[in-house]
Amino acid sequence: MKKWLWLALILLGLIVVSVGGWYYYPQFKIDRLKAQNAAIQDSADKPESHNVSYIGHLRNLPGKAIHHLALGDSVIQGRGSTEGGFIKIANDEISSLTGKKAILDNQGISGATSGDLLRFLSTPDMKERIHSADLITINIGGNDLVTLALKEGPVKALQDYANVKSSYQNNLVEIFSIIRKENPDAILVYNELYNAVDSEETFFPATRKLLNDWNLIAYETTANNKPSIVIPSSEVLKPENRKEWIYDAIHPNDKGHEMIAKQMIKTLEAPYQQK
Known part of the structure; x- marks a missing residue:
């Protein structure tokens, strides 16, 4: 009996380790990517460093205007904000920091999925907008x-999870591919x-x-399409403080959008990295 008991305990331990790895591995990888970015930022802060930031790169571009294209869903649209959303707030700050007119072209569509955005970008009009950005x-x-959450019941959602995740990954890779084909040099910023959801x-x-x-998926796709960077919005929009920044069940309020905008500017102050 003892032999079988030990085998059962070992098997249980392996399951726990496997499940723990499944649960924590994505966050572990994200933390590593953030740590790498932080190390780059630290090196840029040294007096002897001559690295130009993303803001500095935009400032140094020829011409008197910066063409800023915004793509995505209702968060890009500015839902929950009376000030045009984080994208408008950050765009105004970019104009101030660069001394150039930042022309915002907000193409956000409420309810858009990654598949919707992929189809949207395939139109000739959008390709021209991308090319000019x-x-x-x-x-x-x-x-x-x-x-995925609206699927009928948790079992169905679990069954479809792998397919939805794979579809999202493929769509995001293709979205970035289309953008890079039309414009290899634009700075890509992913929020x-x-x-x-309430932490309780x-x-x-x-x-x-x-x-x-x-x-x-977003961090890895972005890293493969430089010059690009991710806004770590989850570092400021924390679930335990959601009542301070939430507008409805999903969207940020004015304060939430302002917090994302500040994170975006902070992110763009990191050293510019070419492909």
Whole structure:
């Protein structure tokens, strides 16, 4: 009996380790990518460093204007904000910091999924907009998760999870590919998905796992398409403080959008990295 008991305990331990790895691995990878970016930022802060920031790069571009294209869903649109959303707030700050007119072309579509954005970018008009942009900011993927959550029952959602995740990854890779084909040099800025679920909810750990999976895909895709960077919005839009920054069940309010905008500017002050 003791032999079987030990085998059972070993098997249980392996399962726990495997599940733990499955749950925590995406966050571990994201933290490593953030740490690498922080190390680059630290080196740029040294007096002997001559690295130009993304803001500095935009300032040094020829011409008197910066063309800023915004793509994605209702968060890009500015839902919940009376000030045009984080994209408008950050755009005004970019204009101030560079001394140039930042022309914002907001193409956000409420309810858009990654598949919708992919189809949208395939039109001749959008390709021309992409070609003319100096800066492209993207917020997409949240509605892919909402679609998954609306499936009939948790079992069905679990069955479809792998397919939805794979579809999102393929769509995001193709979205970046289309952008880079039309414009190899524009700075791509991806806004990290944040958790709008109250940390006291019983299903909060599950939403954290899903968002980590989605954000890891975004971090890795962005890293493969330099010059590009991710806004770590989840570092300021924290679930435990959601009442301060939430507008409805999903979207940020004025304060939330302002917090994202500040994170975007802080992110663009990192050293500019070419491909």
